[in-house]
Amino acid sequence: MPTASWTRRLVVAAVLAACPTQGPMALALDTRRPVGWPPPVGPVAPRGGEPSPAAVFGPLLGAEATPGRLEAALLADAADGRLDRFSLLAAALVAGGVTDPGTLRRYENRVAGYVDEFRRSPAAAAPPWHRARALFEFMHGRILHAGYGTDCTDLAMTLETGRYNCVSGSVLFCHMAGEVGLVARGVELPGHVMARLVAPAGAVNVETTCPRWFTLMEDAPPREILGVSSSAASAGPAGGREISGVALVATVYYNRGVDLLARGEYARAVTANLRAVQLDPSNRTARGNLLASVNNWAIHEGSQGRFAQAARLLQAGLASQPDFETFAANYVHVHRQWASTLRASGRWTEAAHLVRRAAADPLLAGKIGP
Secondary structure (H helix, E strand, C coil), rough: CCCCCCCCCCCCCCCCCCCCCCCCCCCCCCCCCCCCCCCCCCCCCCCCCCCCHHHHHHHHHHHHHCCHHHHHHHHHHHHCCCCCCCCCHHHHHHHHCCCCHHHHHHHHHHHHHHHHHHHHHHHCCCCCCHHHHHHHHHHHHHHCCCCEECCCHHHHHHHHHHECCCHHHHHHHHHHHHCCCCCCCEEEEEEEEEEEECCCCCEEEEEECCCCCHHHCCCCCCHHHCCCCCCCCCCCCCEEEEEEEEHHHHHHHHHHHHHHHHCCCCCHHHHHHHHHHHHHCCCCHHHHHHHHHHHHHHEEEEEEECHHHHHHHHEEEEECCCCCHHHHHHHHHHHHHHHHHHCCCCCHHHHHHHHHHHCCCCCCCCCCCC
């Protein structure tokens, strides 16, 4: 049946489709090319008096919501919106799933070795534009050598295989740029992430998934803003939402949540999306992804006959996002299926008790049947 889709990977679109009300409404991946943001799903942070998503969904996740030592340290470091103890590289590795300090140090040392290798080249002393281009080409030649993959957000996997996507490529470029005296930040665009080179006079976006990006810009490079004179250069606007290092790390969690949801690992998907929202509360699509994960988890529980758990998940969803109609519709559907299943199995007393309880619930009154 048609599905309403909020869930998407960065560079994977989410296109809304009509959804019938007589059955459960799943929120599913759409693999078509990006066509822009979906409509807002509501406020990006709890409104007055509303609990935070972590407070609402944490009790349903149990131990799954409890971070390990490395992740707990990362979340504590990022609580003020800045990374002080963690580098961007280390934060992205932990967000991608690295849990062992020794493994983390090994990957940090590997990237430090690449940085030292670049610093020994003549290009390391070049003006900013030429240095940035040389670093970009070095990164693609030495590290990102195996091509693009939509599911290659995990930076540890990128360092092992050479496969990358917009998130892992942008994180790596921003980190390495900072190590060689350049300023680079993340930029969020509809369904995508890029890097942005920043100078006092302006900024220019860098598409880290395109190995020939700087070559393609040669016809009209925005070089003045990076300290290189060229009469043909044109800066143009650097579009997109510039994001902090913490918010860039949130995109790692975001994509990880999409992968987990696609595999049916619902509790882990909700946890990953909670982390994304925690790190970047202004990211509407991360919040939408959280809602999708909770909704699809509830549908799965209902399909397995675990109606009480499905109802609890939808109640939590409504507590977090009261105006999200999909939760309300599925809440009714789950109770109808629950009552129908009880009757079909001859458990009439339990069915009658469920209907009586439903009559006292404003969302269910008059909708479950006698």
